[in-house]
Amino acid sequence: MRFWLVVLVFLTSLSLQHSFAEALSDEAHQIIEEMEKLYRGDASRATITMTVVTPRNERRLRMSAESLGQEYALYRILAPKKEEGIATLKREKEMWNYFPKINKVIKVPPSMMMGSWMGSDVTNDDLLRETELVDAYDLSLETTEDQYRITLVPKEDTVTVWGRIDYMVDRHAMLPVEQVFFDERGRKIRRMEFSDVKEFEGKRLPSILKVIPLNKEGHETVVEYEQLDFDATDVTKDLFTRRNLTSRF
Amino acid sequence: MLFKLAFRNIFRQRRRSLLTGLSMTGGFVLCTFSFSITQGSYGNAIEFFTLDHTGHIQIHWEDYEQRPKIYKTIADRDAVESILEKSDEVKAYAPRVFAPALAYAGNQTSPVSVIGIDAELEPTTSRIKQKVRSGEYFNEALTRNGFAKAMIGAGVANRLNIGLGDEIVLISQGADGSIANDIFEVVALVGTKDSYDRSSVYLPLVAAQEFISVGDQVHEYAMLVDHANSSEVIAASLQLQLDGVTPGATVSPWQVVEEAFYKSMQADLQGNYFAMAIIVFLVCIGVLNTVLMSVLERTKEFGVLRAIGSRPAQVFKLIFVETMLMATLSIALGYLLLIPLLTFLTQVGFVLPEPMEMGGVPFLHLKGGVNALVLTAPALIIYAFAALVTILPGIRAVSITPKTAMSSH
Numbered sequence: 001m002r003f004w005l006v007v008l009v010f011l012t013s014l015s016l017q018h019s020f021a022e023a024l025s026d027e028a029h030q031i032i033e034e035m036e037k038l039y040r041g042d043a044s045r046a047t048i049t050m051t052v053v054t055p056r057n058e059r060r061l062r063m064s065a066e067s068l069g070q071e072y073a074l075y076r077i078l079a080p081k082k083e084e085g086i087a088t089l090k091r092e093k094e095m096w097n098y099f100p101k102i103n104k105v106i107k108v109p110p111s112m113m114m115g116s117w118m119g120s121d122v123t124n125d126d127l128l129r130e131t132e133l134v135d136a137y138d139l140s141l142e143t144t145e146d147q148y149r150i151t152l153v154p155k156e157d158t159v160t161v162w163g164r165i166d167y168m169v170d171r172h173a174m175l176p177v178e179q180v181f182f183d184e185r186g187r188k189i190r191r192m193e194f195s196d197v198k199e200f201e202g203k204r205l206p207s208i209l210k211v212i213p214l215n216k217e218g219h220e221t222v223v224e225y226e227q228l229d230f231d232a233t234d235v236t237k238d239l240f241t242r243r244n245l246t247s248r249f
Numbered sequence: 250m251l252f253k254l255a256f257r258n259i260f261r262q263r264r265r266s267l268l269t270g271l272s273m274t275g276g277f278v279l280c281t282f283s284f285s286i287t288q289g290s291y292g293n294a295i296e297f298f299t300l301d302h303t304g305h306i307q308i309h310w311e312d313y314e315q316r317p318k319i320y321k322t323i324a325d326r327d328a329v330e331s332i333l334e335k336s337d338e339v340k341a342y343a344p345r346v347f348a349p350a351l352a353y354a355g356n357q358t359s360p361v362s363v364i365g366i367d368a369e370l371e372p373t374t375s376r377i378k379q380k381v382r383s384g385e386y387f388n389e390a391l392t393r394n395g396f397a398k399a400m401i402g403a404g405v406a407n408r409l410n411i412g413l414g415d416e417i418v419l420i421s422q423g424a425d426g427s428i429a430n431d432i433f434e435v436v437a438l439v440g441t442k443d444s445y446d447r448s449s450v451y452l453p454l455v456a457a458q459e460f461i462s463v464g465d466q467v468h469e470y471a472m473l474v475d476h477a478n479s480s481e482v483i484a485a486s487l488q489l490q491l492d493g494v495t496p497g498a499t500v501s502p503w504q505v506v507e508e509a510f511y512k513s514m515q516a517d518l519q520g521n522y523f524a525m526a527i528i529v530f531l532v533c534i535g536v537l538n539t540v541l542m543s544v545l546e547r548t549k550e551f552g553v554l555r556a557i558g559s560r561p562a563q564v565f566k567l568i569f570v571e572t573m574l575m576a577t578l579s580i581a582l583g584y585l586l587l588i589p590l591l592t593f594l595t596q597v598g599f600v601l602p603e604p605m606e607m608g609g610v611p612f613l614h615l616k617g618g619v620n621a622l623v624l625t626a627p628a629l630i631i632y633a634f635a636a637l638v639t640i641l642p643g644i645r646a647v648s649i650t651p652k653t654a655m656s657s658h
Binding site: 104 | 320353418420422423424425426427428430431432462
């Protein structure tokens with residue numbers, strides 16, 4: 001009898017523990033999903049300035065970005081003159097770059113996913129967002145006074161780009177603060193900082209995203225949202241075609 | 250009197266003198282021949298790549314030479330060029346930019362190396378103009394279709410299946426990180442499928458600078474100097490001058506630029522010196538043998554000379570003068586024989602059964618070279634050895650008493 005009692009207590013505590021962990025993970029899951037949705041919306045249109053800083057120079061690109069859900073996106077460089085019209089189309093799991101000067105569409109192969117996008121510290125993978133964070137990573141949550149700190153570790157058997165991601169979220173504003181990316185050997189590779197919260201069409205969002213590679217001293221890329229429109233009703237699926245990629249606008 | 254005697258002695262025994270002389274001539278020719286081959290094979294190779302593309306001296310920014318990065322450019326071109334203009338040694342110079350790129354034409358792609366050259370200055374420094382196989386040497390002007398001109402290597406033309414008048418699309422990364430992409434029109438084909446620039450695409454300097462976004466900066470200055478042999482000294486002096494105006498610019502003579510070649514050449518030369526030493530040694534033994542024989546055979550004669558009152562020093566001098574006269578005649582004959590031989594060696598050369606490659610430079614012919622060293626060193630060696638060789642029999646002829654000398658057979 002006594003024995004069974006012990007077993008019972010043990011089992012209860014085990015299941016409690018389990019569900020507790022599950023609950024935490026679920027919460028983390030929710031938070032991450034919320035964060036990921038922030039910039040995306042259903043159909044969005046944005047004007048972005050990207051500043052690429054290297055120890056030697058600074059390059060500023062102005063571009064337009066249109067996206068539909070997670071599957072479709074089209075980026076187009078508006079300035080400077082030299083790079084005007086260069087565009088990137090993401091459709092489902094594929095990605096192409098278009099160079100108007102030579103009138104050529106070049107597919108970005110999977111091997112180039114970690115490659116730089118247009119010479120910035122933003123990778124093609126960042127743009128493509130091929131990997132759904134909550135699907136590919138196991139999450140664990142830690143709550144501090146004003147932050148959620150979520151640690152993402154790749155699930156077994158999934159191929160991911162990063163070895164670990166630390167995701168910091170402001171608890172009160174429910175906005176991302178910082179992400180730290182590690183490689184499979186646990187070395188910090190880069191940091192992404194979110195700042196300058198602004199209101200875009202009634203939605204408060206950090207307007208500046210700073211990508212700082214930690215293995216390249218003096219390099220950083222600052223992405224600033226000038227405009228962000230979350231219900232661009234004219235952004236529909238037929239915008240994201242190869243023909244549109246190459247058309248002058 | 251002494252010379253007369255020596256002459257008479259030489260011509261008295263014609264057959265013996267001829268043999269001795271011929272063996273010395275043979276040694277001399279052999280020696281000069283091997284000197285010429287050693288000098289020539291490298292001389293030709295060095296001339297080949299210094300004039301083809303390396304130049305005698307190059308200037309880069311910092312360690313661009315070892316670790317080429319597109320942003321390591323020479324910014325203060327005026328400072329560099331004014332020093333090069335002022336230098337008495339620098340005969341010609343040319344600025345260049347480089348970038349790796351991907352070339353497209355139709356459905357074909359090929360990795361290429363883009364070389365931006367000053368259309369005016371480059372031909373003064375390298376053989377680029379002579380290497381144009383078909384088409385016309387380019388300039389900065391745009392083509393009728395509004396594209397910048399390009400000259401492509403044979404390998405590029407082959408892989409992309411393009412020719413004169415075709416478009417070639419180049420994609421690369423600019424110095425500022427931007428994607429360099431542009432269309433160029435092929436106006437000339439350069440070199441052969443084996444030449445150094447088989448996968449090069451030459452662009453006019455300004456077009457190339459625009460393409461890779463380096464402003465008006467360049468990656469390299471290549472130059473020719475008046476005295477190629479003193480490249481290292483001139484490079485050091487240029488380095489000193491540049492350090493004063495634009496620290497960071499690095500001057501390297503071709504010995505540094507073509508380090509792989511230079512090192513293998515040095516190693517090979519070491520081996521050659523050994524082989525040469527053996528040849529020289531054999532030649533010397535031959536000379537020693539003949540001189541010794543001709544002196545010893547005449548022991549009796551020297552005994553008579555002593556007996557009729559010649560002083561030992563006079564006898565010694567006679568032997569010495571005789572041998573040197575012999576050497577002079579042999580060498581003179583040797584030079585006569587060498588004229589056609591060296592002409593053949595330097596102008597035609599032996600065809601190697603299999604082309605030999607050294608540091609990326611192919612050798613098809615084994616050619617000789619002619620310079621002061623080749624022409625004088627073997628003669629001096631023969632003279633020195635002939636002189637050395639007379640000492641021993643000379644001393645013997647001098648120290649022997651007339652009686653024993655005359656009674657010897």
